[in-house]
Amino acid sequence: RDFKESQFNRAIQSRRQPGSAFKPIVYAAALDAGYTPATVIIDSPIVYKDEELDSKWKPKNYGEKFYGPTLLRQGLAKSRNVVTIKILQDIGIDYVIDYARKLGITSNMNRDLSIALGSSGVSLLELVNAYSVFNNHGYLIEPYFVTKVVDREGNVLEEYIPGKEKVIEKSTAYIMTHLLEGVVQNGTGWRAK
Numbered sequence: 001r002d003f004k005e006s007q008f009n010r011a012i013q014s015r016r017q018p019g020s021a022f023k024p025i026v027y028a029a030a031l032d033a034g035y036t037p038a039t040v041i042i043d044s045p046i047v048y049k050d051e052e053l054d055s056k057w058k059p060k061n062y063g064e065k066f067y068g069p070t071l072l073r074q075g076l077a078k079s080r081n082v083v084t085i086k087i088l089q090d091i092g093i094d095y096v097i098d099y100a101r102k103l104g105i106t107s108n109m110n111r112d113l114s115i116a117l118g119s120s121g122v123s124l125l126e127l128v129n130a131y132s133v134f135n136n137h138g139y140l141i142e143p144y145f146v147t148k149v150v151d152r153e154g155n156v157l158e159e160y161i162p163g164k165e166k167v168i169e170k171s172t173a174y175i176m177t178h179l180l181e182g183v184v185q186n187g188t189g190w191r192a193k
Contacts, residue, residue: 015107015121020079020188022118025130026088027076028176029099032168033091037073037179041083044068048113059085059117076179077187081117088116102167103130104140134180138173139164 001010008014030039043066048057061067061081067074075083088096096116097109105127109120125143133140141164148159183189 011124013123015123017120018118018122018127020118021127022115022120022122023076023079023084024134024176024180025100025103025105026084026096026116027072027179028103028134028168028172029096030072030087030091031172031175032099033095035072035087035091037071037175039072040069041072041075041086042068043070043075043080043083046082046085057113059113073179073182077182079183079188084116085113088113100130102140103133105130133167134173134176136164136173138166138168138170140167 001008027035043061045066046059048059049055050057059081062079066082067078067080070078070080070083072083072087074080075087093111093113093115097111100109105122107120107122107126109115112119129140129143142162144160144162146160149157151157184192
């Protein structure tokens with residue numbers, strides 16, 4: 001957007017539900033909790049009752065099909081909602097929220113199973129920063145926009161050296177990068193090919 005029309009910075013200030021773009025965070029947390037790409041999760045119907053609201057939640061996959069025994073790798077590649085919810089339920093909501101915080105997500109997050117489906121609003125910068133940890137071998141690198149400032153004679157007036165912090169194991173980052181490649185090669189991200 002033209003800054004003259006709107007001074008609202010959508011990359012940093014807006015919070016949107018990331019939907020399935022949040023699932024890799026759940027899967028990375030699962031890897032660190034002992035899952036492997038070959039872990040089998042049963043993709044089958046589930047019903048959650050909320051006694052306080054006297055309601056039921058019956059999460060479904062896209063196309064309203066269930067696929068039975070599903071490898072973690074397939075669950076991510078095919079963006080299976082029920083598989084992701086079952087993983088979240090097993091490893092714990094607080095564990096995943098803490099994991100998201102390690103990856104740089106600071107926005108408020110719902111404390112319920114719907115976060116598996118990306119129901120909590122995050123900024124674009126937070127989400128991109130979280131994904132960058134996988135590509136940066138487990139390091140969270142502080143984002144920056146200006147690398148250096150020089151005067152007309154070429155003297156460096158200021159130079160930014162990004163800080164970085166190891167937040168996940170290099171092996172987890174490598175596996176997640178490989179699994180996300182599978183999303184493009186064999187899954188829901190095939191259009192990116």
